[in-house]
Every structure is written in structure tokens, then in C-alpha cells.
Amino acid sequence: MTQELGATRRMVLAGGLALAACSREAEAVPSAAAVQGGLKDHAPFPVGAAIRSDLLAEPAYPALVRTHFDQITADWEMKMEAVLEEDGAFDFSRADLVADFARSHGLRLFGHTLIWNEQRPAFFEALKDNRSAFARAYGRYIAEVVSRYRGARGWDVVNEPFNWNGSERRGGIWAETLGEAYIPLAFERARAADPEAVLFLNDYNLEQFPAKRRAFLNLAEGLLKAGVPLGGLGTQTHLNHDTDPGSLGPAMRELGSLGLPVHLSELDFTLKGAGRDRMAALALQARLAGATAEAFASLPEAQRFAFTTWGVRDKDSWLRQPEQEAEFPNDQPLLLDDAGRPKSAFAAVVEAWG
Ligand code: G3I
Numbered sequence: 001m002t003q004e005l006g007a008t009r010r011m012v013l014a015g016g017l018a019l020a021a022c023s024r025e026a027e028a029v030p031s032a033a034a035v036q037g038g039l040k041d042h043a044p045f046p047v048g049a050a051i052r053s054d055l056l057a058e059p060a061y062p063a064l065v066r067t068h069f070d071q072i073t074a075d076w077e078m079k080m081e082a083v084l085e086e087d088g089a090f091d092f093s094r095a096d097l098v099a100d101f102a103r104s105h106g107l108r109l110f111g112h113t114l115i116w117n118e119q120r121p122a123f124f125e126a127l128k129d130n131r132s133a134f135a136r137a138y139g140r141y142i143a144e145v146v147s148r149y150r151g152a153r154g155w156d157v158v159n160e161p162f163n164w165n166g167s168e169r170r171g172g173i174w175a176e177t178l179g180e181a182y183i184p185l186a187f188e189r190a191r192a193a194d195p196e197a198v199l200f201l202n203d204y205n206l207e208q209f210p211a212k213r214r215a216f217l218n219l220a221e222g223l224l225k226a227g228v229p230l231g232g233l234g235t236q237t238h239l240n241h242d243t244d245p246g247s248l249g250p251a252m253r254e255l256g257s258l259g260l261p262v263h264l265s266e267l268d269f270t271l272k273g274a275g276r277d278r279m280a281a282l283a284l285q286a287r288l289a290g291a292t293a294e295a296f297a298s299l300p301e302a303q304r305f306a307f308t309t310w311g312v313r314d315k316d317s318w319l320r321q322p323e324q325e326a327e328f329p330n331d332q333p334l335l336l337d338d339a340g341r342p343k344s345a346f347a348a349v350v351e352a353w354g
Contacts (some may be wrong), residue, residue: 030347038067046309053097071108113156117172145195154198166212175266236266241274244289252295261305268333290348
């Protein structure tokens with residue numbers, strides 16, 4: 001019994017401390033209630049989101065997208081897994097839903113992604129032993145997709161050329177068959193298909209791992225020196241609860257050091273690992289969101305390509321898909337809550353953009 005009382009007392013005390021911490025954190029965290037207008041209304045640069053074609057049928061979702069964003073990225077619909085059939089035929093039905101939504105609402109479209117080591121379509125597996133046929137199909141795929149969506153503001157031409165910490169290159173079936181030439185070849189075919197689109201190299205963990213950031217920048221510099229039409233750098237910015245807010249400014253400045261446009265391309269802030277106190281975790285998230293927004297806004301105007309969150313509402317996030325949900329249920333990684341209401345993180349971003 002005594003033990004239980006002790007435990008109860010400890011819980012009450014912890015609760016009290018947590019509330020105090022929350023109230024302290026709450027004081028430090030801007031209130032979402034006061035925020036007026038859409039996120040894009042507070043930014044002097046494009047504000048984007050990854051959207052899902054299946055959600056466009058929901059009553060509230062399209063209006064929410066149009067209120068807060070002026071650029072959209074297809075979550076998965078423009079990837080090989082959605083576009084390329086086993087026999088090499090193209091199925092643009094899902095991708096067209098996203099492109100048509102952008103066009104009918106005057107939103108910028110950002111293409112994601114042409115070549116990704118995580119995609120190993122059966123059609124290309126079957127061509128692995130015939131390098132020239134593989135290379136022809138590779139070029140044709142890129143040409144077909146990019147020319148269909150000509151007018152897109154940009155493309156993630158190659159996604160995630162490195163492993164998680166930058167210690168190894170990750171080229172998947174593309175590097176296995178074409179060698180490192182898979183990267184310049186992809187950029188050249190994309191450029192030929194759309195002379196206007198800004199062509200990006202995109203990767204993750206570039207904030208948390210300075211060594212990966214340097215490896216990524218070295219690769220980009222080498223491509224530029226070789227005359228590859230690399231036009232921009234994408235930093236996915238999937239941040240963890242323990243990311244140091246002070247590290248974001250230096251990271252963004254280093255990513256801007258080549259003078260190319262920077263796309264903060266897949267922003268979210270998982271609460272996984274942030275402890276049981278959701279209020280305190282959301283207060284931390286808000287501080288990190290504010291620091292991220294400030295770091296991006298500190299880039300020279302010509303280099304601020306877009307500030308894109310990877311999803312619209314918390315419940316739309318990939319971090320709420322079955323595999324991630326099983327590990328950490330009910331994550332709240334985005335700027336709008338499950339109901340589409342601005343969170344403290346949203347208010348912190350707006351405040352950072354002043
Ligand atoms: O909704 C369809 C369903 O109708 C269909 O029957 C089924 C067939 O497999 O697919 C379902 O779509 C799934 C889609 O997510 C929407 O939920 C796809 O299977 C699934 O592969 C897809 O996962 C996406 C993943 O990339 C792989 O493409 C995630 O949503 C997407 O958020 C995630 O995004 C990646 C970026 O592209 C690169 N950076 C990391 C980021 C997170 O992993």
C-alpha cells in the first residue's frame with residue numbers, strides 16, 4: 001500500500017512538475033489560436049506540402065491545401081511504384097489527379113521523384129542483364145514522365161544518393177546496372193524533356209549529420225563541375241525530437257554555400273522518443289519548427305526555392321502508416337493537427353517569418 005501511495009505521490013508530483021513545465025513551455029510557445037490566414041500568406045517564398053490523391057476526395061482536404069499551400073508534391077503518385085507497370089507501360093492516372101489539382105487551382109507542381117534507390121520495378125529488374133536496353137528504358141522513362149508534366153517548377157531527379165549517415169552511396173538497381181553514370185544521365189534526360197524545370201538532388205539527415213551534408217555537397221559540386229544540369233539541392237528535413245534547434249542555421253547556410261536554390265522538401269518533426277508528456281514534446285516541436293523556419297528564411301531570397309511539409313495534417317503523415325504506427329502510435333509530426341487546425345508548431349513558423 002505504502003509503495004502505491006509513494007507511487008501515487010510521485011505521479012502527482014510529476015504531474016505537477018509536468019504541468020509547470022508545460023506552462024513554462026506554453027509561455028515560450030506561441031499560441032496557434034492567434035494565427036490568422038494560411039501558412040503561405042506569411043511567407044515571401046512558396047510554401048508546399050506533399051499531398052495524396054486519395055485524400056482529394058475528402059470534403060475538407062482540398063480547401064485545407066488551397067488555404068495553406070501554393071505548391072504541391074505528390075506523396076507517391078509520381079514515383080515508379082505508381083507510374084510504371086510490370087510490362088513497361090505507363091499508368092499516369094494517380095499522378096494526373098495531383099497534376100490536375102495543381103493546374104485547376106493555380107498551384108505550383110513539384111515532381112517527386114524520378115530515380116530513387118528504394119524503387120526496384122520488375123520491369124527494370126528484367127532488363128538488368130542488358131545494359132544498353134536498360135539505359136534506353138531508363139532514359140525513356142524519365143523523358144515520358146517529365147514531358148507529361150512539363151511546366152512543373154522542379155523535379156527531384158535523384159532521391160537519396162547516400163545511406164543514412166553519408167558513409168556509403170546508395171544507387172540501388174540504377175547504380176548496379178549503369179554505375180555512377182546513373183546520376184548525370186538522369187539529369188541530362190530530365191533537362192532534355194523540360195528545359196525550364198529546376199532539377200534537384202534530394203536527400204535526408206543533412207541537418208543531423210554534418211558528414212553526410214558535406215558528402216552530399218561534394219557530390220553536387222562534382223556534378224556541377226562536370227557540367228551536369230543540377231539546378232537545386234533538396235534537404236528533406238525529417239527532424240527528430242532531439243535535433244538541436246541551433247544546428248539548423250549553420251546547416252542551411254552550408255547547404256546554400258554552392259549558391260543553388262534550396263528546397264526544404266519534406267519537413268516533419270516526429271515526436272517518437274520525446275517521452276510520454278505530449279504537451280512538453282509539442283512545445284519542443286514548436287521550438288524546432290520555429291528554428292527551422294528561421295533557418296530557411298535566412299537563405300538569400302534567390303535560394304529560397306520552397307518550404308515544404310511532408311503531408312498536410314498529422315493523420316496524413318507517412319509516420320501514421322501501419323509500419324510506423326506500430327512502432328510509435330499517434331505521432332503528431334506536422335504543423336496542422338488531425339482536424340487540420342494550426343498547432344503551436346504552425347504558430348512558431350509564422351512567428352519566425354515575422
Ligand atoms: O493508397 C494506395 C492503395 O490504394 C494501393 O492499393 C496501394 C498499393 O500498394 O498503395 C497505396 O499507396 C501507398 C502510399 O504510400 C499511400 O499511402 C503506397 O503503397 C506506399 O508505397 C506509399 O508509401 C510512400 C513511401 O514514400 C513510398 O513511396 C509514403 O506515403 C511516402 O510518404 C514516402 O515518402 C518518402 C519520400 O518519397 C522520400 N523521403 C522519405 C519519405 C518517407 O518515407
